[in-house]
Amino acid sequence: MYKLKQDNAPIYEALVKYKSMRILPFDVPGHKHGKGNPKLTEFLGERCLSVDVNSMKPLDNLCHPVSVIKEAEELAADAFGAKHAFLMVNGTTSAVQAMVMSVCKKGDKIIMPRNVHRSAINALILSGATPVYINPGVNKKLGIPLGMSVSDIENAIKEHPEAKAVLVNNPTYYGICSNLKGIVELAHKHGMYVLVDEAHGTHFYFGENMPISAMAAGADMAAVSMHKTGGSLTQSSFLLTNCDLHVGYIRQIINLTQTTSGSYLLLTSLDLARRELALNGKEIFKRVTELAEYARKEINKIDGYYAYSKELIDNNEVFDFDVTKLSVFTRDMGLAGIEVYDILRDEYDIQIEFGDIGNILAIISVGDDMPAVERLVAAISQIKRLNEGNTGDSFDNEYINPDVVMTPQSAFYADKKSLPFDECVNKISGEFVMCYPPGIPILAPGERITREILDYISYSKEKGCFLTGTEDINIERINVVEEL
Structure with missing residues (x-):
């Protein structure tokens, strides 16, 4: 080979x-x-x-x-x-x-x-x-x-x-x-x-x-x-x-x-x-796949969770799926993904990759084994039992179509002023706002700031997402491009 x-x-x-x-x-x-x-x-x-x-x-x-x-x-x-x-x-x-x-x-x-x-x-x-x-x-x-x-x-x-x-x-x-x-x-x-x-x-x-x-x-x-x-x-x-x-x-x-x-x-x-x-990749990732598939199967037996996989494939926007990713939808059991993420870390000493508004992701890779995966599944199951009847609230999706007004470089280096969140509607952002992980911007330099975006950022903060990108460490103000 x-x-x-x-x-x-x-x-x-x-x-x-x-x-x-x-x-x-x-x-x-x-x-x-x-x-x-x-x-x-x-x-x-x-x-x-x-x-x-x-x-x-x-x-x-x-x-x-x-x-x-x-x-x-x-x-x-x-x-x-x-x-x-x-x-x-x-x-x-x-x-x-x-x-x-x-x-x-x-x-x-x-x-x-x-x-x-x-x-x-x-x-x-x-x-x-x-x-x-x-x-x-x-x-x-x-x-x-x-x-x-x-x-x-x-x-x-x-x-x-x-x-x-x-x-x-x-x-x-x-x-x-x-x-x-x-x-x-x-x-x-x-x-x-x-x-x-x-x-x-x-x-x-x-x-x-x-x-x-x-x-x-x-x-x-x-x-x-x-x-x-x-x-x-x-x-x-x-x-x-x-x-x-x-x-x-x-x-x-x-x-x-x-x-x-x-x-x-x-x-x-x-x-x-x-x-x-x-030398050993085939054997390693065969084991990784088996662990991920086992976890997915067990999690899908628990009401309120959905560990998704190849059934999403539509040969268009989902052409294939990486089965080693343990991505789990949590909102049907009444908790945001970031809330499950925090509970796993704070109460079960389990650190997963990330939680967003509706999902969690656990990375299963070369260093994992069955006891670790079983402990994760057991914790996820217990979280469900302890949160029976929690209906929660949520946004419809994780992605908001941007309105790009300027190139990222032009906006980033433009003259800017710092405004409180509520005064930023219809302004042009001069910086990033994102949840990390995964580090995908909710707002990027050069994009129009809308009420929907601000509501999403506020909701993410409320749920406990770790927000980064702004000059303001408290994520209460945004640098916007000075209008000519």
């Missing part, structure tokens, strides 16, 4: 060799193998801090790799079926930004769904590119945005044939997958790049019977959060490429925003996680 020997881990092997040499450090980091910070060493361990080192000739340099990091990139590209793979240590955020900025310059148009992660809109602020938003369909019962349909993209291309690229979320946070192959074929026919925010899709490359991966579908670039479902350390990701753009140019774009002090802890975790998945 693989052209290269996937049991190699060049960065890890170089660090092991470095450690055995007992080098006396007179470089950064200043803790000098942990000796300068005993409490940190006690907490993380000497083995960890002894390999928290700086770039040097035996360990290569992330900004311009020529040896062990270069070898790790080649192994990753081989494992993911890409032409090239970049090791990212500023998270998938920097990978998404690098994708957009590699193909779009100031004034260029890019077609994307509005329910993108904030990193994609941040890329528009940085690059000056203009978004052509496609409003996703909405499942009215679940209140969740769906995928992008090929017909919607086709209409956007007809209206904006000069667009440079199409960006796709695949899968969404909830597990919804678009017709990626169809989108790629359509975009390429019109000379456009296809960029995929594949943050939650690492397992598509290694498991069996999974939705198609971006590289297999022929996409040009994909941002993959190895740390989310692949077992590497938080903040470590891959940027995969499969296009005609020069690797050196893409690296220059990456280096505009990525640190020059790449963490070898993060790099090694990518190296080892890639090796583990390349």
